[in-house]
Amino acid sequence: YADPNRGRFRTFLLTALVASHLSDRAKKQTLEAKRGQRETEQLYSLSRAILLTDAAQPIGPQAAQHIAQIFAADAVALFDSSSGSTYCGGAEDLPGVEPLLKQVVLQGAPHRDEATGTDGWPIVLGGRPIGALAARGIQLSDSAVQALLNLVAIALERVRTEEATNKAEVARQSEEF
Numbered sequence: 001y002a003d004p005n006r007g008r009f010r011t012f013l014l015t016a017l018v019a020s021h022l023s024d025r026a027k028k029q030t031l032e033a034k035r036g037q038r039e040t041e042q043l044y045s046l047s048r049a050i051l052l053t054d055a056a057q058p059i060g061p062q063a064a065q066h067i068a069q070i071f072a073a074d075a076v077a078l079f080d081s082s083s084g085s086t087y088c089g090g091a092e093d094l095p096g097v098e099p100l101l102k103q104v105v106l107q108g109a110p111h112r113d114e115a116t117g118t119d120g121w122p123i124v125l126g127g128r129p130i131g132a133l134a135a136r137g138i139q140l141s142d143s144a145v146q147a148l149l150n151l152v153a154i155a156l157e158r159v160r161t162e163e164a165t166n167k168a169e170v171a172r173q174s175e176e177f
């Protein structure tokens with residue numbers, strides 16, 4: 001005896017499984033698209049903030065604070081290897097972060113401190129590390145992290161260019177006297 005409903009049930013079950021799978025995939029793609037849009041908006045906000053930084057104030061503390069605010073990070077530390085300075089931003093501190101930052105610069109590779117949940121990334125310009133960024137609580141895709149690091153590299157290079165221009169202007173003025 002062959003049950004005619006058995007074939008219909010199998011077809012219904014198979015159709016339901018395929019529909020469920022397609023629905024899950026569409027939801028995941030929608031979430032990923034929203035995440036990508038959010039990251040793009042955050043990166044745009046950071047680039048705008050960097051462009052509008054107060055030139056009379058050091059850019060390091062401003063950049064660290066902007067990153068913490070825009071990306072809702074618990075804590076951010078920015079290390080400028082040319083000056084040896086570390087700048088912090090965010091609601092929390094990153095105690096003992098300097099060794100992590102220096103290790104990241106020396107190795108030129110990202111590092112995660114599992115004990116504190118802190119991620120560190122090298123800031124590279126022209127193929128050489130010029131600093132490092134450490135943060136706790138930032139959730140970004142790898143491509144967004146690279147874009148963030150590129151923006152910070154541009155900001156640090158902008159400061160160096162402005163400092164060199166100012167030094168040249170001072171030297172020119174002293175020669176005139």
